[in-house]
Amino acid sequence: MKKNFIALAIVGISAFSVLLHSCKKDTPDTETQSSVDNSICEGEFTSRIQIINFLAQNSYKIKSVQTDGPTITTDTINRVLIIDYGQAGMTDTMDGDNRMRKGIIKVTFDSLWHKSKAIATVQLLGYEVSNNGGASYIGYSADNFTIKRIDSLSYTFTIAGGHVSATGYNLQWTTTRTVTQVGGHSTVTNVYDDAYSASGRSTGVDRNGKPYSVSTTSPIVKQAGCAWIQSGSMDLTPEGLSARTVDYGTGACDNKVGLVIYGNSFTFSMN
Secondary structure, three states: OHHHHHHHHHHHHHHHHHHHHHHOOOOOOOOOHHHHHHHHHHHHHHHHHHHHHHHHHHHHOOOOOOOOOOEEEEEOOOOEEEEEOOOOOEEOOOOOOOOEEEEEEEEEEOOOOOOOOOEEEEEEEEEEEEOOOOOOOEEEEEEEEEEEEOOOOEEEEEEEEEEEEEOOEEEEEEEEEEEEEEEOOOOOOOOOOOEEEEEEEEEEEOOOOOEEEEEEEEEEEEEOOOOOOOEEEEEEEEOOOOOEEEEEEEOOOOOEEEEEEOOEEEEEEOO
């Protein structure tokens, strides 16, 4: 009889434990920081490809000089292109977003840029960007930043050891992408209609120290005349969490990004 009582007590406790577990609601996944921080990396690094390619076409001869933009210097003997925004910061009109930039972008080519498999090695030297009138700047750098030409319109874009730093955070970003010019290639004197799509994978660490991985599900597209990524989507997976869909829209030039986590929709703004 005593054994039966103990057995019944154990069964009762187990049943109660199962009931408690079934009634307990899982904490909802509302983590958005990794998606926001990835977009900070995506937008600026991708936009530099557009400007570099624009200036480097036809053996990196300058197609158009912006009088109120950075100082452009070319060394055709050593195959070097310098884009110098100065140290004080200036409003940059070259890619249509009118952000303030400072520092230098130095690009070294291993051969004439129009050749297949030509490689451009990019150095970001004291390079910083502000989208609030210079009140604060975000620094961008990379241990390895290369653009390799595949054909007349396509490139492989690689960043290893990318860093994006501002007061209070230091983001990390690494990517390998296939980038294709999808607009503006026939208008060689106008940078603003140049548009590029990008597909591939990335990894990063957000400002909270959480690693994440990214896989493009629909090519992301940005036109030089727009400050923001305009379309495309990707799956972003923070460490220990499920994948969420980041949706940049269908072409409108705005800073709004859709985010879907477990069927729940959110919106955040690109900086």
